[in-house]
Amino acid sequence: MKPRHKRFAFIGLGLLVLGVATVLILNAFQSNLVFFFTPTQVASGEAPTGRSFRIGGMVEDGSLVRENDGLTVHFIVTDTAKRVPVTYKGILPDLFKEGKGAVAQGQLIANGTFVASEVLAKHDENYMPPEAADALAKAKASGAQQSKSLVVPQGKKESL
Amino acid sequence: MSVNWSKYSAPQAFYPLAGRLIPWFAIVAVALMGVGLYMGFFVAPTDFQQGESYRIIFVHVPAAWMSMFLYVVMAVWAGIGMGLNARLSYMMAQAIAPTGAMFTFLALLTGAMWGKPTWGAWWVWDARLTSELLLLFQYAGIMLLRTSIDDTRRADRSSAVFALVGVVNVPIIYFSVQWWNTLHQGASVSMATGSKMASTMLLAMLIMTVAFWLYSIAVILARVRCIMAERESLSVWDEQTAVIQDAAEAR
Numbered sequence: 001m002k003p004r005h006k007r008f009a010f011i012g013l014g015l016l017v018l019g020v021a022t023v024l025i026l027n028a029f030q031s032n033l034v035f036f037f038t039p040t041q042v043a044s045g046e047a048p049t050g051r052s053f054r055i056g057g058m059v060e061d062g063s064l065v066r067e068n069d070g071l072t073v074h075f076i077v078t079d080t081a082k083r084v085p086v087t088y089k090g091i092l093p094d095l096f097k098e099g100k101g102a103v104a105q106g107q108l109i110a111n112g113t114f115v116a117s118e119v120l121a122k123h124d125e126n127y128m129p130p131e132a133a134d135a136l137a138k139a140k141a142s143g144a145q146q147s148k149s150l151v152v153p154q155g156k157k158e159s160l
Numbered sequence: 161m162s163v164n165w166s167k168y169s170a171p172q173a174f175y176p177l178a179g180r181l182i183p184w185f186a187i188v189a190v191a192l193m194g195v196g197l198y199m200g201f202f203v204a205p206t207d208f209q210q211g212e213s214y215r216i217i218f219v220h221v222p223a224a225w226m227s228m229f230l231y232v233v234m235a236v237w238a239g240i241g242m243g244l245n246a247r248l249s250y251m252m253a254q255a256i257a258p259t260g261a262m263f264t265f266l267a268l269l270t271g272a273m274w275g276k277p278t279w280g281a282w283w284v285w286d287a288r289l290t291s292e293l294l295l296l297f298q299y300a301g302i303m304l305l306r307t308s309i310d311d312t313r314r315a316d317r318s319s320a321v322f323a324l325v326g327v328v329n330v331p332i333i334y335f336s337v338q339w340w341n342t343l344h345q346g347a348s349v350s351m352a353t354g355s356k357m358a359s360t361m362l363l364a365m366l367i368m369t370v371a372f373w374l375y376s377i378a379v380i381l382a383r384v385r386c387i388m389a390e391r392e393s394l395s396v397w398d399e400q401t402a403v404i405q406d407a408a409e410a411r
Contacts (some may be wrong), residue, residue: 004244008239008243011239011242011243015327022328022332026332030340034340035286035340035342035343047259054267092280093280094277094280094282095279096280097209100209105365107195110280118280118281119278120281120284120343121280122279122343123278123345125345125346125347125348125356126356127210127217127356127358127361128207128358128361129207130203130207132208134208
């Protein structure tokens with residue numbers, strides 16, 4: 001083996017060791033790296049109690065209720081398995097909608113309600129013109145579109 | 161016609177070659193940037209949920225891709241430099257760092273500008289944003305480490321080790337949105353699942369990516385020429401014949 005082969009082997013080995021170490025470290029800190037907890041995790045007691053944390057999921061359809069003061073809102077965050085009622089007083093982001101993703105920061109109170117101090121909207125990775133979204137929604141409603149997501153099917157891409 | 165490519169590993173031969181290539185890369189980069197931005201702002205349709213604010217994607221995503229890609233390229237040059245003890249490889253690694261840092265900063269800046277109208281926050285400490293910020297610190301650290309060591313060979317080796325160690329962060333940035341739940345959405349374009357964008361939007365984004373790529377090549381070649389001239393302590397490099405005029409002799 002020439003010296004330069006040795007050096008390359010050394011670099012490769014170093015990167016490999018480093019990669020394995022990183023994987024182990026990230027696994028160990030797995031629970032600290034999540035940005036929010038899902039309602040299922042909250043229900044199973046994985047979320048911290050007695051201190052502030054974030055909860056994330058879909059805003060359940062038809063669950064958004066606005067109080068008369070115009071600022072206080074109640075809604076339910078769901079991951080389709082579990083539901084957590086959320087109360088928030090403040091301005092909601094423009095993209096906050098029923099049936100869309102949201103992340104709320106706050107605390108669970110005794111009756112199981114999550115009192116949020118901040119609500120963020122989480123949008124998905126699909127981008128398309130509104131007409132295409134409408135067409136997909138209609139197709140989905142009539143049962144033609146089986147896909148759960150709004151992913152554009154291969155054949156329809158050209159028509160966009 | 162066969163070209164002896166290995167001769168370009170010598171700075172004396174690479175210097176004039178780089179000089180001849182720069183204008184072409186620069187011109188095409190500017191032209192494609194014009195086309196890409198025009199398509200992004202005027203041709204691509206309005207998004208169904210974000211309206212017009214999604215249009216920052218045409219700068220944000222290409223910049224973020226370049227920030228990660230350039231880091232890997234820099235680490236590869238650093239690794240080759242260490243393996244072969246090649247001066248030019250170290251110079252390439254040195255030349256890439258500022259451009260990589262610039263794209264990282266651009267990705268973070270456009271991300272903040274996009275986050276406020278869509279998510280409702282300029283900044284959140286989720287895995288994607290935090291690891292990208294760490295990448296900016298890595299670029300800055302590599303540049304600082306280099307300037308803090310006077311001996312060029314030691315500076316080369318130290319910053320190469322830093323660059324190679326830091327390369328573990330690149331897959332973390334890329335896969336953060338899959339491995340952990342984050343506020344940042346998943347990838348719209350990937351090898352595995354294809355594209356989740358309308359085709360005009362995707363085309364504009366890819367044109368911008370190629371434009372940023374060519375811009376990077378032009379700027380990095382220009383910078384590596386400066387580094388060569390500086391390191392070799394030669395005031396005049398003859399472009400046509402690639403003959404180095406020995407500075408001492410000139411005096």
